[in-house]
Every structure is written in structure tokens, then in C-alpha cells.
Amino acid sequence: MRICDLDTPSLLLDKDIFDHNLRLMSQRARAAGKLLRPHAKTHKCSRIAKEQLAAGHCAGVCAAKVSEALALLCAGLPSVLITSPVVGKLKIDHLCACLATGAECLVVVDNYDNAAALSAAAGACGRTLPVLLDIDPEMGRTGVAFAEAPALAHRIAGLEHLHLRGLQCYAGHLQHLPDCTRRQAESQRLMRQTAQIYRGLQNEGLQLDIFTGTGTGTAAADLKIAEITDLQVGSYCVLDAEYAAVEDPQNLSFEDFRPALTLLTSVISTNIAGQVTVDAGLKALYYTPAAPPRVVRAAQPLPGWRYDWFGDEHGTLFFSGQKAPALGEYFELCLPHCDPTINLHDSIQVHQQGQVIEQWPVDLRGLGQ
Ligand SMILES: Cc1ncc(COP(=O)(O)O)c(C=O)c1O
Numbered sequence: 001m002r003i004c005d006l007d008t009p010s011l012l013l014d015k016d017i018f019d020h021n022l023r024l025m026s027q028r029a030r031a032a033g034k035l036l037r038p039h040a041k042t043h044k045c046s047r048i049a050k051e052q053l054a055a056g057h058c059a060g061v062c063a064a065k066v067s068e069a070l071a072l073l074c075a076g077l078p079s080v081l082i083t084s085p086v087v088g089k090l091k092i093d094h095l096c097a098c099l100a101t102g103a104e105c106l107v108v109v110d111n112y113d114n115a116a117a118l119s120a121a122a123g124a125c126g127r128t129l130p131v132l133l134d135i136d137p138e139m140g141r142t143g144v145a146f147a148e149a150p151a152l153a154h155r156i157a158g159l160e161h162l163h164l165r166g167l168q169c170y171a172g173h174l175q176h177l178p179d180c181t182r183r184q185a186e187s188q189r190l191m192r193q194t195a196q197i198y199r200g201l202q203n204e205g206l207q208l209d210i211f212t213g214t215g216t217g218t219a220a221a222d223l224k225i226a227e228i229t230d231l232q233v234g235s236y237c238v239l240d241a242e243y244a245a246v247e248d249p250q251n252l253s254f255e256d257f258r259p260a261l262t263l264l265t266s267v268i269s270t271n272i273a274g275q276v277t278v279d280a281g282l283k284a285l286y287y288t289p290a291a292p293p294r295v296v297r298a299a300q301p302l303p304g305w306r307y308d309w310f311g312d313e314h315g316t317l318f319f320s321g322q323k324a325p326a327l328g329e330y331f332e333l334c335l336p337h338c339d340p341t342i343n344l345h346d347s348i349q350v351h352q353q354g355q356v357i358e359q360w361p362v363d364l365r366g367l368g369q
Contacts, residue, residue, distance in 0.1 A: 001355075001356045002354055002355055002356065003264065003330075003349075003351055003354050003355075003356060004330060004354075005356075006264060006349055006356065008264050008265050008266040008279055008280070008330065009263055009264060009265045009279055009280040009284040009285075010263070010264040010345075010349050011261060011262075011263060011264075011341075011342065011345040011347070011348050011349065012261065012262045012263070012264050012332065012348070012349050012350075012351055013238065013260055013261055013348045013349065013350045013351070013360070014260050014261075014262070014351060014352075015260075015350050015351065015352045015357065016352060016353075017258050017259070017260040018051075018237065018238065018260040018350075019055075020258065021236055021237050021238070021239065021257050021258065021260060022051065022052060022055035022237060023055060024236075024256060024257060025038075025055075025219070025231075025233060025236050025237075025257075026055045026056050026057045028219070028220070028223060029057050029223070029231060030056075030057050032223040032224070034057075034223060034228060034229065034230060034231060035057055035058060035059040035229060035230040035231075036052070036057055036058045036059070036230060036231050036232075036233060037058065037059045037060050037061060037062050037081060037212055037230045037231065037232045038052040038058065038061050038062065038232070038233060038234065038237065039061070039062040039063075039064075039083070039215075039232050039233065039234030040061050040062060040063050040068060040072060040080075040234075040364065041062070041063065041064040041068070041083075041234055041339060042234035042235050042237060042238065042338055042339050042342070043237065043238065043338075043339075043342055043362070044068070044342055044343055044362050044363070044364035044365050044367070045342070045348065045360055045361065045362050045363060045364065046071065046072055046075035046076075046077065046363050046364065047360040047361070047363075048237065048348075048360065049061045049072060049075075049077055050075075050076075050077070052237060053077070053078075059079065059210075059212075059229070059230045060077070060078065060079030060080060060081060060104065060106075061077055061079070061080055061081075062080070062081045062082075062083050062232045062234075063080050063081070063082050063083070063364075064082070064083060064084055065082070065084065065367060065368060065369060066082055066086050066091050066094045066095050066098065066107075066369070067094060067367040067368070067369045068082075068364045068367045069082045069095075069098050069105060070094055070097055070098050070101075071363060071364050071367055072364070073098055073101040073103045073105060074101065075363065077103070078103050078104060079103065079104035079105075079106075080098070080103070080104070080105050080106070081105075081106040081107070081108075081132070081168075081212065081232070082095075082105070082106070082107040082108065083108055083134075083168060083170065083232065084108065084142060085107075085108060085109060085110055085111065085114055085134065085142060086107050086114075086118070087114055090369075091369070092117060092118060092121045093121075094369075095107065095118070095121065095129075096121055096122075096124075096125045096127075099122065099125060099127045099129065100125065104130070105129075105130075106129075106130045106131065106132060106165065106210075107129065107130075107131055107132075108131065108132045108133070108134040108142070108168050109131050109132070109133060109134065109156060109162075110133070110134040110136070110142055110143050110144045110152075111144075112152060112155050112156065115131065115155075115156045115159055115162060116159060118131065118161075118162060119159035119160055119161040119162045120161070122161040122162065123160060123161035127161070128161055128162070128163050129161060129162050129163065130162075130163045130165045131156065131162050131163065131164055131165065132164075132165055132166050132167055132168045132210060132212065133149060133152060133153050133156060133164065133166075133167050133168070134167075134168050134169075135149055135167055135168065135169040135194050135197070137169050137170065137171035137173075137174075137190040137194075138190065139171060139172060139173045141172065143168075143169070146193050146194075146197065149167075149197050150197055150200060150201060150204075153167075153197075153201050153206065154201075154204070154206070157206055164206060164208070165208060165209060165210045166198065166208040166209060166210030166211050166212070166229070167194055167197065167198050167208070167210070167211050167212075168212050168213055168232075169190060169191060169194040169211075169213040170213045170214070170215065170232065171186070171187055171190050171191075171213070171214075171215075171218060172215065174186050174187050174190075174217060174218055175215040175216065175217030175218060176217055176242060176243070176245075176246050176290075177217070177246070178245075178246050178247075180247070183217060183218060183221070184218065184220065184221035185221075187214070187218035187221045187222055188221050188222070188224065188225065191213065191214075191221075191222050191225045191228060192225065194211065194213070194227075195211065195225055195226070195227035195228070198211045198227050199227060209229065210229050210230070211227050211228050211229050211230075212228070212229060212230045212231070212232050213228065213231070213232060214228070214231045214232060214233060215232070215233055215234060215235070216233050216234065216235040216236040216239075216243060216254065216257065217243070217246065217254075219231050219233050219236070220255060234339070235338055235339070236257045237260070238259065238260045238261045238335075238338050238342075239252075239253075239254060239257045239258055239259045239260065239261075239338070240259060240261070240291070240334070240335045240336060240337050240338040240341075241259065241291035241292070241293065241294060241334045241335060241336045241337075242288065242290050242291040242336060242337050243257070244259065244291070244334075245290065245291040249291070252294070252296070252334060259296075259334050259335065261335050261338060261341075261342070261348070262296055262297070262332040262333060262334060262335070263280055263284060263285055263293070263332065263333045263335060263341070264330060264331075264332055264349075265278040265279055265280035265284070265315065265330070265331055265332075265333060266278060266279055266328055266329060266330045266331070267317070267325050267326065267327055267328060267329045267331075268314075268327070269327075270324060270325070270326070270327055274318060274319065274320075275316050275317060275318045275319065276316070276317050276319070276324065276325045277310065277314050277315070277316055277317075278307075278314065278315045278316070278317050278331065279313070279314065279315075280314075280315050280333070281309055281310055281311050281312050281313045281314045281315050282309055282311065282312050283312050283313060283344060284341075284344060284345075285309070285315070285333065285335070285336070285341055285344075286335075286336060286337050286339075286340035286341040286344065287309055287336070288336045288337050290336070290337075291336045291337070292306070292307065292308070292336060293307045293333040293334055293335065293336050294307070294333065294334045295307060295317070295331050295332070295333060296332050296333065296334045297331070297332040298325075298329070298330070298331045298332070299329060299330070300321070300323060300325065300329075301321060303320070303321075304319070304320035304321070305317060305318065305319045305320070306318045307331075307333055317331065342362055342365075343362070343365055343366070345362055345365070346361065346362055346365065347359050347360060347361050347362060348360045348362060
């Protein structure tokens with residue numbers, strides 16, 4: 001089957017570009033003596049997580065939610081770190097189901113009472129739960145402040161059924177900073193502060209072996225921090241226009257990573273001059289004004305063509321030039337933001353040079369708890 005035989009809208013993954021992105025991040029980690037712990041929140045697809053592991057140099061993968069972690073473990077992934085706190089009885093029960101798979105499941109904590117509840121639950125199912133202390137990189141989302149981290153680490157390390165393995169610090173607010181020098185310097189400042197705590201705790205006798213963090217935007221800077229053990233990068237594998245807008249919007253690239261995903265859409269109405277209506281709107285393509293989708297492939301020349309959302313089901317393609325796009329004509333759009341767009345689709349059509357070679361289910365889709 002070729003791309004032009006697919007129904008629309010469809011999410012397409014260019015396998016050659018995807019492989020290039022995986023190879024590149026693996027090479028960079030290997031050269032710096034680090035591991036990767038790729039974040040599955042980006043793609044919500046256990047098959048992609050397996051491809052990331054197969055590309056090598058991985059400590060495991062990450063999940064944002066406990067339901068995602070359980071799905072990844074049930075799909076056969078050997079080690080999953082949950083990068084948000086797991087709070088409340090229902091979620092802790094799901095965490096126990098993760099432990100019952102027998103595979104490795106780690107979770108971050110930033111609060112003593114939550115850690116005590118996790119310890120009690122792990123004890124009740126006869127397990128020891130590996131945890132990381134989440135450090136707040138002055139972002140105010142999750143994590144404990146730098147000044148309070150050492151004392152909390154020692155208290156958590158004293159809980160009977162937890163094993164404090166290390167620290168997580170993820171500076172989400174820096175990832176898309178357009179000023180590269182500032183992005184890298186700020187990230188290194190925060191990571192050095194975390195590294196100081198990591199070393200301090202080790203010197204005080206805690207057996208820590210994990211210092212994880214970073215995203216695609218700060219990976220290059222954070223690779224230079226000696227204490228960091230692994231990088232929980234996410235977007236690099238498929239990239240998107242938002243990352244490209246940070247560095248090279250014209251060539252759609254970020255530090256040589258390139259967009260592997262596109263949305264295939266087609267024209268369903270042509271009755272208005274200068275524009276046509278396509279079958280992809282908010283339900284197929286996540287909205288962000290930061291990086292509007294660009295037409296990256298079409299049967300006709302593209303300069304001056306522009307896509308805009310037109311409600312839930314539709315988009316408008318504004319065009320310039322002599323020949324109007326015809327009914328049924330296909331276009332590929334670069335994704336503005338990969339994570340929430342992938343979560344709108346059941347499957348990804350994987351292609352090589354226009355030939356559809358596989359279909360990968362977005363099996364973690366909708367798992368938001
Ligand atoms: C905790 C955590 N780690 C890693 C990532 C991956 O970041 P990126 O997609 O920028 O590589 C994210 C993304 O939001 C995240 O929330």
C-alpha cells in the first residue's frame with residue numbers, strides 16, 4: 001500500500017527519519033558515557049518504546065502516569081520510571097499492579113506522607129519499591145525545593161519498603177527557550193545544583209545510582225554534567241514544529257533531529273476562492289499558536305500555502321498560485337506539537353519512501369490516569 005491509498009486524516013511516520021533521530025540521540029549519549037531513558041509520554045506507543053530500547057544505550061523508559069506504566073510493563077518493557085508523583089489509593093493500587101508484573105517500576109516522590117503511603121503499599125504486597133526524589137528546578141510544578149531536598153531524601157531513605165535510588169530533575173520550562181545560550185546555561189546551573197545534592201547524599205552514605213532528567217531542548221547541555229546518569233528525552237524521536245521553531249523553522253530541524261511525523265489530510269470542499277477545506281481540524285491536530293502546521297508535501301508547489309484550524313473536524317488551506325487544489329487532493333502537514341496530537345489517533349502508519357510498511361497502535365492512547 002502507498003500513502004496515497006490511505007484514508008484521511010492519518011498520522012504518518014517516516015521510518016528513515018525516525019531511525020535517524022533514534023541513532024543520533026543514542027550516539028550522543030554513548031559519546032558522553034550516559035544512558036537514555038526515553039519518555040513514552042511523547043508517543044504513547046509501546047512499539048516505539050521498544051524501537052527506542054532496540055536503538056541501544058537505554059536504562060529503561062519513562063511514563064507520565066501510572067496507567068501508562070502498567071500498559072508499557074504489560075507490553076513487555078523491562079523497566080519503567082513514572083516521572084510524576086503517584087498519589088491516592090486508586091493510583092497506588094495501580095502501582096502495586098505494576099510491581100506485580102515482576103518487571104522494574106520506579107516512581108518519583110516529592111512528599112514524605114506520599115512516600116510513607118507508597119512504602120506501606122509496597123510492604124503489603126511484599127515488595128520493595130525503588131523511588132527517586134523529584135527536585136523542583138524552580139518551576140513550581142512538582143518536586144521539592146533544593147534547600148529541602150537533602151533532609152527529605154534522608155527521611156524517605158529510612159522508609160522500610162522503599163529503596164531511594166536517586167534524583168530526578170526535569171526543567172520543562174527551559175526546553176523551548178529560543179535563546180540557546182541561556183537555555184543551556186540555565187539548565188546546567190539547575191543540574192549542577194542537583195548534582196551537588198546527589199554527591200552530598202552519596203557522601204553521607206546513601207547508595208544512589210540514578211540522576212535522571214533533561215528533555216530534547218537541554219540534552220546537549222546536560223550531557224556535560226558528570227553526575228547525570230540518564231536522559232529522559234521524549235520529543236527527539238519524532239520532533240515537531242514547536243521544537244523546530246526554537247532553532248531552524250525554515251528547515252524544520254532542531255540540533256539535527258527532524259520531524260518524522262506528519263498528518264495526512266485531504267480536500268473535501270473547494271467552493272471558496274483562494275482556499276479549500278480539508279478533513280483535519282482540532283480532533284486530528286492539536287492546536288498551538290506557537291508553531292502553526294506547515295504543508296510539507298503536496299502534489300503541487302507550496303509557497304504561500306497556509307493551514308489554519310476550522311473547528312473540530314475541518315481545516316482551511318489558504319493557497320496562492322494559479323491552480324486551486326482539487327477535491328480529494330492529499331497534503332501532509334508537519335505537527336505543531338507531537339505529544340497531544342499523537343494522543344488523538346488510534347494508530348500510526350509507518351512508511352518508507354511513500355510505501356506503507358507497518359501500522360503501530362497508539363496503545364497508551366487515553367491512558368491519562
Ligand atoms: C518529566 C519529563 N521528562 C522528560 C520529558 C521529555 O521532554 P521533551 O519532550 O522535551 O524531550 C517531559 C516532557 O514533557 C517530561 O515531562
